[in-house]
Amino acid sequence: MNLISKFDPWRSSVCTCPSKLTLNPYTGCDHMCVYCYASSYIPRFNDCRPKKNLITRLRKEAAKLKGETISMSNSSDPYPNLEIETSLTRKCLEIITEQSCRVQIITKSNHVVRDIDLLRKVPSTVSITITTDDDAVGVLVEPKAPLPSERLEAVETLVGKGIPTCVRVDPIIPFVNDKPESLMETIAAMGVKHVTSSTLKIKPSIWPRISTELPNIAERLKSLYFKRGERMGGYIFLPKDIRFALMATIGLLAKKHKLRFGTCREGLSCLNTAPCDGSWLLNGRLGL
Numbered sequence: 001m002n003l004i005s006k007f008d009p010w011r012s013s014v015c016t017c018p019s020k021l022t023l024n025p026y027t028g029c030d031h032m033c034v035y036c037y038a039s040s041y042i043p044r045f046n047d048c049r050p051k052k053n054l055i056t057r058l059r060k061e062a063a064k065l066k067g068e069t070i071s072m073s074n075s076s077d078p079y080p081n082l083e084i085e086t087s088l089t090r091k092c093l094e095i096i097t098e099q100s101c102r103v104q105i106i107t108k109s110n111h112v113v114r115d116i117d118l119l120r121k122v123p124s125t126v127s128i129t130i131t132t133d134d135d136a137v138g139v140l141v142e143p144k145a146p147l148p149s150e151r152l153e154a155v156e157t158l159v160g161k162g163i164p165t166c167v168r169v170d171p172i173i174p175f176v177n178d179k180p181e182s183l184m185e186t187i188a189a190m191g192v193k194h195v196t197s198s199t200l201k202i203k204p205s206i207w208p209r210i211s212t213e214l215p216n217i218a219e220r221l222k223s224l225y226f227k228r229g230e231r232m233g234g235y236i237f238l239p240k241d242i243r244f245a246l247m248a249t250i251g252l253l254a255k256k257h258k259l260r261f262g263t264c265r266e267g268l269s270c271l272n273t274a275p276c277d278g279s280w281l282l283n284g285r286l287g288l
């Protein structure tokens, strides 16, 4: 099985991402987010481990690349806590930037700033997921990930170093982080140009974690998802009117702060003002 493959999330009809390749240096992730979708299809998900013979295999596969766009990573975070010891994502970046590939990083970690020197060599974007600007809420929903305040510092550093940076306010969980006004204001003031958002979808593997970690919230979410929710592709979505209202509100905040906006896997591309994955920013800055 190849390490680099066509990006095809969930084979989902509601994905509006432009065509690209994807590379996951790790299987699993140690950030332990309560809402993690990938934990529903990857065995032993929180046992984060590097892909077997990662660097040797990648060198072989990368020799055939010719400047394609590679997204890192879509199934598991490319900067888990384990990366601090292994630097494997950095080694991957060294290889793919040698092939002049365009790079999209998606992470929940401030450790991405370590690799700014490599990201400056090619057209690149970094999308940092920040679901809240309240560290206490962050610890509740993303217990082993760097704090939201640390991620915000990373956003400031990336923007300051000229790396086009998006923020994923994603997922929006009703009653938890559905009022991101101050977060949107903060990131706009930092110079972020694009925000992507989506609402929480429920998988059978996700619901027990939410019920355990957020029991009061789960009680309030139950009827929204299980009585009124929409079933699509093995996931339970919030009712469409609620999803539309949540996404439209964030779209309006984006407009107010002059940010481009994309919804992710909502079937609401009517609200998008730019490609959902922020890839338009790849054209904003050519490699130095």
Ligand code: SF4
Binding pocket: 029, 030, 031, 032, 033, 035, 036, 037, 038, 039, 075, 076, 077, 108, 145
């Ligand atoms: S950072 Fe992403 S991949 Fe890792 S546990 Fe959280 S949602 Fe899952």
